[in-house]
Amino acid sequence: MPDQTSHKPPGDGLRADARENRDRILRAAREAFSQQGIDVPMAAIARRAGVGVATLYRRFPTRDALVTEAFAEELTHCVSVLDEGLADPDPWRGFCTVLERVCLMQAVDRGFTQAFLTDFPDQLDFAGERARAEESLALLVRRAKDAGGLRQDFEPSDITLLLLANCGVATGAGEEEAAVASRRLAAYLLQAFRAETVAALPPPARLDLGRIHGAGG
Amino acid sequence: MPDQTSHKPPGDGLRADARENRDRILRAAREAFSQQGIDVPMAAIARRAGVGVATLYRRFPTRDALVTEAFAEELTHCVSVLDEGLADPDPWRGFCTVLERVCLMQAVDRGFTQAFLTDFPDQLDFAGERARAEESLALLVRRAKDAGGLRQDFEPSDITLLLLANCGVATGAGEEEAAVASRRLAAYLLQAFRAETVAALPPPARLDLGRIHGAGG
Numbered sequence: 203m204p205d206q207t208s209h210k211p212p213g214d215g216l217r218a219d220a221r222e223n224r225d226r227i228l229r230a231a232r233e234a235f236s237q238q239g240i241d242v243p244m245a246a247i248a249r250r251a252g253v254g255v256a257t258l259y260r261r262f263p264t265r266d267a268l269v270t271e272a273f274a275e276e277l278t279h280c281v282s283v284l285d286e287g288l289a290d291p292d293p294w295r296g297f298c299t300v301l302e303r304v305c306l307m308q309a310v311d312r313g314f315t316q317a318f319l320t321d322f323p324d325q326l327d328f329a330g331e332r333a334r335a336e337e338s339l340a341l342l343v344r345r346a347k348d349a350g351g352l353r354q355d356f357e358p359s360d361i362t363l364l365l366l367a368n369c370g371v372a373t374g375a376g377e378e379e380a381a382v383a384s385r386r387l388a389a390y391l392l393q394a395f396r397a398e399t400v401a402a403l404p405p406p407a408r409l410d411l412g413r414i415h416g417a418g419g
Numbered sequence: 420m421p422d423q424t425s426h427k428p429p430g431d432g433l434r435a436d437a438r439e440n441r442d443r444i445l446r447a448a449r450e451a452f453s454q455q456g457i458d459v460p461m462a463a464i465a466r467r468a469g470v471g472v473a474t475l476y477r478r479f480p481t482r483d484a485l486v487t488e489a490f491a492e493e494l495t496h497c498v499s500v501l502d503e504g505l506a507d508p509d510p511w512r513g514f515c516t517v518l519e520r521v522c523l524m525q526a527v528d529r530g531f532t533q534a535f536l537t538d539f540p541d542q543l544d545f546a547g548e549r550a551r552a553e554e555s556l557a558l559l560v561r562r563a564k565d566a567g568g569l570r571q572d573f574e575p576s577d578i579t580l581l582l583l584a585n586c587g588v589a590t591g592a593g594e595e596e597a598a599v600a601s602r603r604l605a606a607y608l609l610q611a612f613r614a615e616t617v618a619a620l621p622p623p624a625r626l627d628l629g630r631i632h633g634a635g636g
Contacts, residue, residue, distance in 0.1 A: 370587015383624030
């Protein structure tokens with residue numbers, strides 16, 4: 203597990219305009235990385251952010267620094283969503299909250315899923331974070347089943363199924379409708395995941411979380 | 420509505436090898452059209468099908484003939500699925516059967532959705548067929564609600580939601596798992612669509628069927 207202190211935004215203490223530049227660069231970097239991969243030229247990121255190359259290098263002296271920072275916030279956010287879900291005294295509510303929030307993040311921030319699930323940033327211990335996320339999700343599932351909220355035939359791979367479905371909805375619905383459509387899909391699926399829904403299911407697909415980054419989400 | 424007789428496969432009566440060539444050309448054409456649009460060179464289709472250009476032109480003297488034939492079978496299939504669903508004496512079962520079958524077609528044949536939903540083949544009355552499909556779907560929904568099987572807050576746009584979700588699952592699950600994953604997703608969503616599932620839903624997204632062809636399904 204990487205040092206958590208490396209995840210706090212180091213933009214604190216910057217002047218307002220410097221802070222704004224920094225945020226624009228990080229946003230541009232995330233977009234560029236998720237569309238073109240992390241080998242995209244630094245100059246292209248500066249152009250996309252509307253800042254000079256000198257400004258970009260003043261904020262982020264190396265590509266590694268930029269990659270790490272671009273994904274750190276999302277990683278922190280994702281980990282915190284899982285932690286909050288696990289801390290909920292009502293396991294079923296915790297389970298629902300996590301999936302609703304992850305779906306919404308995936309719907310409104312197209313770089314989010316790649317950021318968390320792709321293997322490319324060797325600089326960060328993404329594989330370690332992903333393994334930790336999978337453990338947390340498995341625990342979330344087990345608790346929600348034990349508490350009687352989640353149906354017993356729910357499989358961890360059904361979380362991947364949900365995220366892939368959500369990815370299709372977010373991609374297809376277009377920017378304006380993505381959040382509304384994603385929320386509706388998540389609500390339908392969470393209702394189907396309830397223990398009271400007793401109808402039999404066909405067998406689960408073999409889908410690990412790594413499936414998602416290939417799906418454009 | 421186009422003349423239904425134009426939709427019967429005119430390959431009947433061909434010798435086995437000629438028939439096989441014809442099927443390979445149609446398969447290659449559907450793939451090429453759905454990946455690259457219908458302006459793809461005829462030579463590229465011949466190459467993809469593994470036949471000579473002369474053979475391609477002997478079977479399909481014009482591009483129009485090829486486009487029409489490539490999509491005719493899927494159109495006929497889709498229309499027949501809807502007609503069978505509407506003919507089912509149990510409206511809820513008819514509704515489920517249609518959605519299950521359409522999801523499976525979408526999962527195993529990536530060109531299917533584009534074929535039916537894209538606007539490009541001006542040669543066929545696709546807009547007319549699509550309008551007819553939307554009417555049939557609306558009727559299917561109304562009957563299933565009236566019979567008490569389908570929840571009252573189900574919206575026709577939820578069919579698009581299902582198809583977009585299914586598209587994401589089929590794309591992300593990979594060829595081997597696509598059918599299994601699609602079947603499981605459809606089962607979950609159909610259970611959520613049941614009238615007994617009484618929990619409130621967030622508002623529906625504004626999603627007409629045309630949304631789907633942009634989503635890579």
